[in-house]
Amino acid sequence: MTSYGDSFVEALEKLKKHASWVILCHENPDGDTLGSAFALYSLGRREGKKVSIYSKDDRPEVFSFFEYFDELRxxxxxxxxxxxxxxxxxxxxxxxxxxxxxxPELLVACADSVNIDHHGDNALYAATNLVAPKASATAEIVTRLMEAYGAGITRGEAAALYTALTTDNGSFRYNSTSVESHRCAEILLTAGAVPSEIDDRIHENMTEDVLRLWGAALTRTELFAERRCAFFWLRGSEISAARATPNSLDGLVNMLMRIKGVKVALLLAEIGGRNKLSVRSRAPYSARDITARFGGGGHVGAAGAKVDGDFDGAIARVREEAEKYVRVGNPAGK
Known part of the structure; x- marks a missing residue:
């Protein structure tokens, strides 16, 4: 069994000790936070715990095949x-x-707290912080926790965790993928996850309007910084006209990484009145370093931020900061 150190043991002991769990997903929940959270929720129910699960934003319909999907509040x-x-x-x-x-108020009011994550910029805000930046997804950590818990992993839990794993490491394509990623996949496949069914649920559900929305973004692709940066954007009116949700844009920014020579890909989308930036990168560049310029964060290869100001101004700022970073801010980019 892979060990993540003392924090792994502490987290496991706390999960076993407490009869009540309140599980929190992050804002604009994605496959990793939801799949990992629902797997833990299911385990808690099987173990007779009092369990609840919350997110600031509503759950994307694409994950409706998760067991207990309707119980997220x-x-x-x-x-x-x-x-x-x-x-x-x-x-x-x-x-x-x-x-x-x-x-912060809840952390004071609760009996105890555990923070399970794989982001390298985690703020370590809980009593126990089980943070493993080398993991390709939080699902890797949760898979190992559930394995160590000793109550097994059901087929439904395996499906949720496999979804979490593959949506965060790009179906094992991203450079965050490791031997441990594949070991966890083996555990989940053995427990009953069916990759072809999961892939159909997650990826084979685009509407014609959303497909055309992706096409609109692709037609305005800009290449700059000696063609190492690729950038496109979508206005709120375009997203609304396509009846798209934030989840409908998942994977769009990755299309720019298919352009030969591109090392940094950027998508700016006007969603819910906010300018949301998604960045992907390859070595020697860091998506996290770029989004940090806007108060955001994430992983070295994939990160996000909210960009203040009107949309046209945000487009100009993103373009300027990305070019500055590639040309000057990163020594390898000089």
């Missing part, structure tokens, strides 16, 4: 009494700001 804040006597479990959430608005 959306909330901006939680009353402190909701976590009294409970173990608070934050999943795949690097900072307090990415969780419920009153997470």
């Amino acid at each position: 959306s909330a901006e804040k939680l009353p402190p009494d909701e976590v009294k006597g409970a173990l608070l479990v934050a999943v795949d959430t690097s900072t307090e700001e990415r969780s419920l608005a009153n997470l």
Whole structure:
């Protein structure tokens, strides 16, 4: 069994000890935070725990095949009494700001807390911080926790965790993929996850309008910084006209990484009145370093941020900062 050190043992002991778990996903929940959280939720139910699961934003319909999907509750804040006597479990959430608005208050009110994550910029805000930046997904850590827990992994839990694993490491294509990623996949396949079924659920569901939306973005692709950067954008009106959700854009920015010679890909999308930036990168560049310029964060190869100001101004800022970073800010880019 892979060990993540003392924090792994502490997290496991706390999960076993506490009779009540409150599980928190990050804002705009993706496959990793949801798959990992629902797997833990299912384990808790099987073990007779009192379990609840929350996110600031509603769950994307694409993950509706997860067991207990309808039991995730959306909330901006939680009353402190909701976590009294409970173990608070934050999943795949690097900072307090990415969780419920009153997470600091909840951390004081709960009986204990565990932060399970794989982001290198995690703020280590819980009593126990099980953070493994080398993991390709938080699902790797949760898979090992559930394996060590000793209650087995059901087929439904395996499907949720395999979804979490593959959506975060690009179906094992990203450079975060490791031997451990494949070992965890073996555990989940043995437990009953069916990759072809999961891939159909996640990827084979695009509407014609969303396909045309992707095409609109691709037609305005800009290459700069000696063709090492690729950038495109989508306005809110375009996204609304396509009846697209934030989840409909998952994977779009990765298309730019298919261009020969591109090392940094950027997508700016106007969603919910906010300018949301998604960045992907290859060595020697860091997506996290770029998004940090806008107060964001994430992984070296994949990160995000919210860019202040009007949309046209945000486009100009992103282009300027990305070019500056590639040409000047990164020594290898000089």
